[in-house]
Structures are given as structure tokens and as C-alpha cells.
Amino acid sequence: MSIFRRLLFPLLAVLAAFVVGGILVALIGDDPIETYQLLLGSAVSWPDGIGYTLFYATPLIFTGLAVAVALRAGLLNIGAEGQLYAAAFVTAWAGITFPHLSPWLLIPLACLGAVGGGAAWGAVPGVLKARFGAHEVITTIMMNFIAVALAGYYTQYHYKKPGDPILQTVEIGTNARVARLGRYLPGLPERIPLNVGFLLALAACLGVYLFLWKTKWGYALRATGANPRAAQYGGISTGKQVVTAMAVSGGLAGMVAINEVLGYRYRYYDGFSAGYGFTGIAVALLGRNHPAGVLAAALFFGALLRGGLFVDIFTEHVSKDLVQVLQAVIILFVAAEELFRRGAGRFGGIGRLRGKV
Amino acid sequence: MRDLFRIELLFSAIRLTTPLLLAALGGLYSERSGVINIALEGLMLAGAFTAAVVTHFAGSPWVGLLAAVAAGVVVALLHAVACIRYRADQVVSGTAINILFLGMPALLSGAFFASNGATPQLAKTQLLPVAPIVLAFALVPVTWYVLYRTRFGLRLRAVGENPEAADTAGIGVARMRYLAVAISGALAAIGGAYLSTGQSSLFTRNMSAGRGFIALAALIFGKWRPVQTMLACLLFGLAEALSIQMQGVTRVPVQFIQIIPYVLTIVVLAGFIGHSRAPRALGLPYEEKR
Numbered sequence: 269m270s271i272f273r274r275l276l277f278p279l280l281a282v283l284a285a286f287v288v289g290g291i292l293v294a295l296i297g298d299d300p301i302e303t304y305q306l307l308l309g310s311a312v313s314w315p316d317g318i319g320y321t322l323f324y325a326t327p328l329i330f331t332g333l334a335v336a337v338a339l340r341a342g343l344l345n346i347g348a349e350g351q352l353y354a355a356a357f358v359t360a361w362a363g364i365t366f367p368h369l370s371p372w373l374l375i376p377l378a379c380l381g382a383v384g385g386g387a388a389w390g391a392v393p394g395v396l397k398a399r400f401g402a403h404e405v406i407t408t409i410m411m412n413f414i415a416v417a418l419a420g421y422y423t424q425y426h427y428k429k430p431g432d433p434i435l436q437t438v439e440i441g442t443n444a445r446v447a448r449l450g451r452y453l454p455g456l457p458e459r460i461p462l463n464v465g466f467l468l469a470l471a472a473c474l475g476v477y478l479f480l481w482k483t484k485w486g487y488a489l490r491a492t493g494a495n496p497r498a499a500q501y502g503g504i505s506t507g508k509q510v511v512t513a514m515a516v517s518g519g520l521a522g523m524v525a526i527n528e529v530l531g532y533r534y535r536y537y538d539g540f541s542a543g544y545g546f547t548g549i550a551v552a553l554l555g556r557n558h559p560a561g562v563l564a565a566a567l568f569f570g571a572l573l574r575g576g577l578f579v580d581i582f583t584e585h586v587s588k589d590l591v592q593v594l595q596a597v598i599i600l601f602v603a604a605e606e607l608f609r610r611g612a613g614r615f616g617g618i619g620r621l622r623g624k625v
Numbered sequence: 626m627r628d629l630f631r632i633e634l635l636f637s638a639i640r641l642t643t644p645l646l647l648a649a650l651g652g653l654y655s656e657r658s659g660v661i662n663i664a665l666e667g668l669m670l671a672g673a674f675t676a677a678v679v680t681h682f683a684g685s686p687w688v689g690l691l692a693a694v695a696a697g698v699v700v701a702l703l704h705a706v707a708c709i710r711y712r713a714d715q716v717v718s719g720t721a722i723n724i725l726f727l728g729m730p731a732l733l734s735g736a737f738f739a740s741n742g743a744t745p746q747l748a749k750t751q752l753l754p755v756a757p758i759v760l761a762f763a764l765v766p767v768t769w770y771v772l773y774r775t776r777f778g779l780r781l782r783a784v785g786e787n788p789e790a791a792d793t794a795g796i797g798v799a800r801m802r803y804l805a806v807a808i809s810g811a812l813a814a815i816g817g818a819y820l821s822t823g824q825s826s827l828f829t830r831n832m833s834a835g836r837g838f839i840a841l842a843a844l845i846f847g848k849w850r851p852v853q854t855m856l857a858c859l860l861f862g863l864a865e866a867l868s869i870q871m872q873g874v875t876r877v878p879v880q881f882i883q884i885i886p887y888v889l890t891i892v893v894l895a896g897f898i899g900h901s902r903a904p905r906a907l908g909l910p911y912e913e914k915r
Contacts, residue, residue, distance in 0.1 A: 296736040344716050402894035403845075405663055405716055409838045410887040421880035546724050553717065587735035589742075592728025599721035600703070604711035621716050624661065624903035 278554050278561070280608045281601035282568075289594045298583045303590070306578040311571035319450075319460035323532075325570025326462075327352070327524040327541070329469035331548025332555060332562040333476050334390075334520035338404075339557050340480060341513035342493035344621055347393060347408025348521035349545025350415035351386040355522030357419040358385030359529045360437050360536035364427060367441025374443045375530065382525035389415060390518015391511055398507035403623050404514065412545070420538055427536070435538035446530045463531030465523075469566075472520060473559040479516075480559075489513050521545060542573060543592065550595040553602045569595070634866055639758060640824060641869075642862025644669065644816035644833075646761040648840035649847070649854050650768055651812030655701075656849060657772065658805035659785040659906040663719030664704045665813045666837025670726035671700045672814025673821035677744040677828035678737065686753040686822045693818035694811045700726075701810020705803050712910040723837070731830055742830030744821070753823040757815060764812070768851040781805060785904035788911040798911050813837065835887065842890045846897050849904060857893070864889045 290300035311321045331348045338345035345351075358381040366374055393407040420435060427437040446465065450458035480486035491499040492509040500506050528540055547569055554568075555561025569591075576588030648665045655662040662668075672693040680689030704722050707713040731742040738745060772778040783791040784801040792798050820836075821828040839861050847854030868885040871877065 292732075296733070344720065346720060396891065396895045400895040402891070405720070406838050406842050406894055407891050409835055410890050413835055413887045414884045417880040417884045421878050424880075425878065543727070546727070549720060549724070585736040587732055589728045589731035589735060593725060593732055596721045596725035596728060599724065600707060600713075600718060603713035603717040603721060604707040605713075621714055621908075624907045 274556065277605055277608055278556065278565075278602065281554065281598050281605070284601050285594050285597040288597050289590060292593065293586050293590065296585045298586045303579055303583055303586055306582055307572060307575035307590070310575055310578055315456045315460060317574075319456055319462045320574045321567065321571045322466055323460065323462040323527075323570075324573040325566045326466045326469045326527045327544040328547055328551050328566035328569050328573075329563060330472065330523045330527070331521050331544050332551030332566050333472055333559060334517040334545075335548045335552035336555065336557040336559070336562055337476060337480070337489075337520065338513050338517040339552060339621075340493045341489045341509055342496065342621055343394075343397070343404050343510065343513055343517075344549075345390065345393075345408055345514065345517045345521075346405055346549065347390065347411050347545070348517070348548045349541060349543065350408065350412030351389045351518040351521040352524040352541060352545055353412075353415040353419055354389040355382045355384075355386035355518075356525040356529050356540065357415075357422065357536050358382065359522075359525040360440055361422075361427070363440025363444035363530065363534075364438060367443060369441075369443060371443045371445075374441065375446060378440075378444050378530055379523075379526055382522045382529075383519040384522070385525070386522015387515040387519035390521065391515040394511040394514025397514070397623070398510040401623070416538070419536065423536055423538060436533075437536040439534050440529065444530055445534060446526065448531065461532040463527065465527030465531045468523065468526060470563070472523060473563050476520070477559045485512065521548070546592075547573075547595055550599050553599055634863075634870060637869065638859065638863040638866040640862075641865045642858050643758045643761045644819050644824070645836055645840045645843060645861055646855055646858040647757070647764070647816030647819070648813040648837055649843045649858050650761070650764050650851065651809035651816070652841055652844045653768065653809075653849060653851065653854060654781070654805045654812070655809035656844065656907055657785045657904055658781050658802045659788060659904055659909065659911070660705065660708055660802050660806050661715040661719065661908045662701075662704070662806065662809050663716050663841065664701070664722035664837075665809070665840055666833055666835065667719070667722035667724075667726040668697050668700055668810050668813035669817035669820065669833040669837050670723075670730060670831070672697045672817030673832055674726070674730040674733070674744070674817075674828045675814070676818035677747070677821040678733070680747055680751055680822050681745050684751060686747075686751055686818075689822055690753065690757075690815065690818050693814045697810035697812075697814025697817070698807045699810075701806045701813075702803065704810075705806035708806075708910065709799050709802050715908050727831060730828060734828070744828040747822060747826040749826070751822070752826055753819060757819040757823055760815070762855070765851050765855045772851065782904075785906055788906050788909075789914075792911070792913055798913055813840075816840075835890075839886060839890050842894050845903075846893050848902065860893075861886055861889065 293300045293303050311317050334348045359378050362378040362381040393404045396402040396407050397404050429438045448458050448463045450456040488504045489509050492506045496506045551565040555565040572591045576591040580588045652662045675696040676689040676693040679692035680686050707718040708715045734740050780796050784798050788798045843857035846857040864886045868882045871882045
């Protein structure tokens with residue numbers, strides 16, 4: 269498929285979603301053009317616009333990659349939200365428990381906690397699917413509720429500063445903090461929380477690309493997603509691939525914790541995620557499950573997340589929830605892509621997911 | 626501990642089963658016709674929000690209920706058009722609907738009531754009586770009869786099991802599927818309406834809290850059959866009732882009690898799915914040959 273075609277359908281989906289959203293905004297009683305200017309227009313200014321857009325895009329790159337890897341194996345991981353909460357708690361725990369370790373040890377340890385916590389939380393639905401056939405869409409959603417509840421319990425009873433009315437842990441040791449990019453980039457003030465996590469997100473894009481297309485593990489994973497029966501016949505253990513895909517997916521989602529806990533809030537904070545796990549679904553689908561596409565889509569949604577704050581403040585009726593509505597409509601249009609290609613025949617796309625719910 | 630097991634527990638379980646059962650029976654129609662309905666959660670939220678808003682303005686929960694049904698059908702048809710006409714992946718389309726109704730009620734309640742996702746509190750007289758409970762349980766034998774003893778039911782099952790054969794026999798596959806998904810939207814929305822204008826007296830953000838997915842698990846556990854599905858829903862309703870009753874009585878931290886229904890859902894799915902056979906054409910789009 270030509271590059272043009274590859275870009276055309278996602279762009280059409282976004283455009284169509286903006287038309288639907290614009291009608292909705294008009295019905296609610298605000299000016300759609302003005303609302304969209306607020307939503308998108310603030311993203312390009314330097315340093316605040318670009319700095320914050322990249323900061324908001326960082327978790328979306330991780331969750332977008334997470335959903336994309338699972339989709340490549342034929343699985344829909346709607347549990348990235350729970351995986352990143354589990355990971356964030358483990359990360360904060362490491363930062364709180366070993367505050368006196370040297371940063372050279374503590375930061376890798378905390379990052380390992382992020383990846384490991386997310387991978388473990390993701391692997392559970394993988395095992396349940398591979399071993400028992402339990403559909404991941406239901407189990408991952410249940411795991412989301414369980415992650416938030418358990419992290420909330422340990423925060424409230426074991427890691428909270430006594431008397432703190434907010435459900436959050438004490439701060440992690442300063443040795444566990446990762447640097448904000450403002451320290452190195454001239455012109456970017458350090459108050460903007462864009463941090464090393466963003467660079468890791470870029471590295472993760474490259475890593476996922478190499479993993480999926482340049483290793484035999486990636487090949488086996490994609491083969492399982494493309495045609496599980498053929499893969500099995502070709503000697504690939506599809507059950508193992510399902511577990512691997514979910515663990516890798518969860519690990520990627522868990523890396524959100526590096527950005528949020530080690531680079532921004534310096535603690536576990538209940539409800540810190542602005543639905544990053546769910547936005548990851550839109551990011552992956554819009555980016556056609558390719559790391560380059562995920563990066564582009566994450567930047568787009570990062571801009572929307574930041575622009576949503578201005579919509580909240582400056583429009584009369586519309587709130588930042590508009591962004592979530594746009595996300596859903598974009599997913600719907602990407603899923604029903606045939607709408608745009610009647611008569612063009614069927615090619616590419618996301619394929620069909622496995623299993624019956 | 627003995628305080629837990631009183632007759633109130635049973636009543637509470639039946640009340641809590643009601644929205645699950647309505648959503649699960651809705652899912653049954655859709656899935657028996659071959660269309661996966663992961664959107665039950667979003668449909669419940671659509672119904673819950675519409676019922677709360679319309680009841681607030683109209684003053685009558687019945688008008689609210691009617692509006693909820695209409696909203697449920699419209700949203701379900703959105704899912705149906707994407708899946709049937711445009712052959713979208715049914716799980717992805719359903720997920721889009723679910724995300725849509727995380728955002729939409731918040732957006733609209735912000736516009737209507739300048740609130741952060743909640744609707745105004747309704748008066749006691751504006752709440753639904755026991756009607757939805759009666760309806761939910763009455764629908765079990767009705768669904769059984771429709772499914773196994775009527776021409777409509779036979780066609781529904783045929784379309785979900787073997788659309789090619791049904792098509793050859795002159796049954797409109799797409800038409801049956803649209804109808805089935807619309808029914809699922811109506812029933813899930815009634816379940817949602819009962820959440821916001823029956824069990825509680827306002828809509829709050831994401832108030833279904835995974836019930837649409839639990840209903841789906843109950844449907845699978847119940848082997849896509851009405852009576853078994855009801856029993857599965859009762860099990861989940863009982864778990865939720867126990868979890869609520871335990872919160873005042875035991876010293877177990879509340880977070881551990883709250884996760885009981887979610888853990889149970891996972892256990893049930895993992896433990897029993899092997900014995901459950903899905904409709905054969907579930908999840909597969911079909912293009913009519915005629």
C-alpha cells in the first residue's frame with residue numbers, strides 16, 4: 269500500500285470525527301471553530317505549547333505501543349490503565365523503600381519496577397486467555413478495577429503521610445528522580461515536567477519496531493495475530509505468544525510510571541492517569557499499530573489533552589471531556605474504515621481479533 | 626458474621642442482579658444473532674445518563690425510562706451499522722462505544738448542569754418503583770419462549786449459528802442482526818436507567834463500574850441460555866450484595882471487599898469458559914448473497 273493511502277484513511281477518520289465533534293459542540297451552544305482553535309492552537313508555541321504537548325504525549329506513546337503490540341498478536345488490551353496503575357505503585361514503592369541507594373542503582377531499579385509491575389499485571393490476563401480461553405477484554409477490565417483498589421489500599425494504610433487528606437504516597441527519595449529536560453535544553457524552563465521519560469518513549473518506539481520486525485520473537489507474535497491456526501501449524505506455540513504479547517504490552521504500559529512517578533509527581537497518586545490506557549487504544553488504531561504511526565498519533569492526542577485544559581477554561585459550555593468523545597469517534601471511524609473505501613477492496617487494516625466474547 | 630446472612634441480603638441480591646440481568650439478556654439477543662456486544666457497558670451508561678437527565682427535566686421516571694430505551698436503541702444501532710454494514714471489528718467498535726460513554730455524559734452534564742459528570746439529585750417520588758426488577762425476571766421465561774418456541778427465535782439462532790444456511794433459506798441476515806442489536810440496546814439501557822433512577826437517585830461518572838462486562842461474563846457462564854444466564858447473574862448479584870453488607874460489619878479493608886465481584890468474574894471466566902460453546906458465527910461479519 270502506498271504511503272499516501274496509509275495516511276489517507278487515518279486522516280479521514282480524524283476529519284470525520286472532528287465534523288461529528290463540531291456538530292456536537294454547536295448543539296451544546298459553543299462555537300466549533302473557536303473550540304477547535306483552543307484545542308489545537310496552543311500546541312505549537314515555544315516553550316510551553318511544545319513542552320507540555322510532548323509531556324502529555326509521553327504516556328500515550330507508551331500505552332499506544334502497548335495496545336499496538338497486543339493487537340499485532342490479535343489481542344485487544346483494554347487493561348493498559350490497570351497495568352500502568354500497578355506499575356506506578358511498584359515504582360513508587362521502590363523509590364520510597366530504598367531512598368539511600370545511589371541514583372545509578374535506584375533509577376534502574378525503579379524503572380525495572382515499572383516494567384516488571386506492568387508486565388506482571390498484563391501477563392495475568394495473558395495466562396488466563398492462553399490456559400483457559402478467558403477473553404482478555406473482560407479480564408483486563410476487571411484487572412483495572414483490582415489494580416486501582418489494591419494500590420489504593422496499600423497507599424492508604426501503609427505508604428501515606430499520616431493526616432494527608434489526599435490519597436497519595438509519601439514522596440520517593442530524591443535519588444529516584446529522573447531529570448527534567450529543561451535542565452539540559454536551553455530555553456525550556458524546568459517547571460515544564462517534560463523529562464527523560466520522553467526520550468525513553470522514543471527509544472521504546474524504536475525498540476518495538478526492532479522487536480516486531482527484526483526478531484524471531486516478533487515474527488512469531490505477528491504470525492499468531494495474523495493467523496493463529498497457520499502459526500500453530502508452522503510450529504509456533506500460540507499460547508506462549510499470547511502470554512508474551514500481554515506481558516510485553518503490560519511492560520510498555522507500565523513505563524508510563526517512569527514519566528509520571530519518577531519524572532513528574534515523585535509519588536504514587538490515586539487517579540493520576542487521565543485515561544491514558546484507553547487513549548492508547550485510539551493512538552494504536554489511528555497509528556495503524558506501527559511505532560511510527562503510534563508516535564504521530566500520540567503527539568496529536570498529546571496536543572488534544574493539553575488543548576482540552578484551555579477548552580475547559582475559555583469556552584462557556586464545552587469541557588475537556590470533548591477529547592474523550594473525539595477519541596471514541598475516531599476509534600469508531602478507524603474500525604469502520606470500509607466507510608471510506610467502498611469498492612476499494614479490503615486490505616491491511618487491523619484484521620480480526622481472536623476469540624468470542 | 627451471622628449478621629450478614631439475613632433476608633435483607635436476598636432482597637439486596639435481587640435488586641443488584643436486576644441491572645446485570647437486563648444487560649445480560651440484551652447481550653443474549655445480540656450474541657445469539659452473531660454480533661459480539663462488548664458495548665453493553667456503554668449502553669448501560671447511555672441509558673443511565675439519559676434516564677437521569679430526562680427524569681430531572683420531565684419529572685417522571687417513566688418518561689426518563691422511555692427516553693433511555695430510545696437512547697439505547699440509537700447507540701446500539703451505531704454499533705450495528707459499524708459491525709454489519711461496514712464490517713468493523715465488533716470488539717473494537719464496542720470498545721469505542723464504551724469510551725464514548727465515559728466522555729459523553731461528562732461533556733453533556735458539564736453543559737447542562739455545569740457539573741463534573743453528575744446529574745442533579747432526584748426526589749424520592751421521581752424514582753422508578755420495583756417495575757424493572759419484575760421486568761428483568763419476567764423477561765427470562767419470555768426470552769426462553771421467544772428463543773426456542775417462536776419463528777423469530779429460530780431465525781435469530783440460525784443467523785448466529787449458520788448465516789449462509791439462513792440466507793439460503795431466505796432469512797434476511799442483516800435485518801435479523803440489526804433487530805437483535807437494537808433489542809440489546811433497549812434492555813441494557815433499561816438496566817442502566819434502573820441504576821441511576823432506581824437504585825440510586827442521580828447519574829455519576831462511570832456509575833456502571835464494569836457491570837456491562839460482568840453481564841457479558843454471566844452470559845458466557847450461562848452458555849448464552851436465558852435461565853442459566855439468570856443464575857449466573859444472581860451469583861454476581863449475591864457477591865455484590867455480600868460485598869456491600871460486609872463493608873459495615875467486618876474489619877476487612879473496604880478495598881478488598883470492593884474487588885470481590887471483579888475477582889469472581891475472572892474466576893468464573895477462567896474456570897468455566899471451557900464448558901461454554903459460543904454461537905458459531907459470533908463475531909463474523911456476513912455479506913448476503915442474494
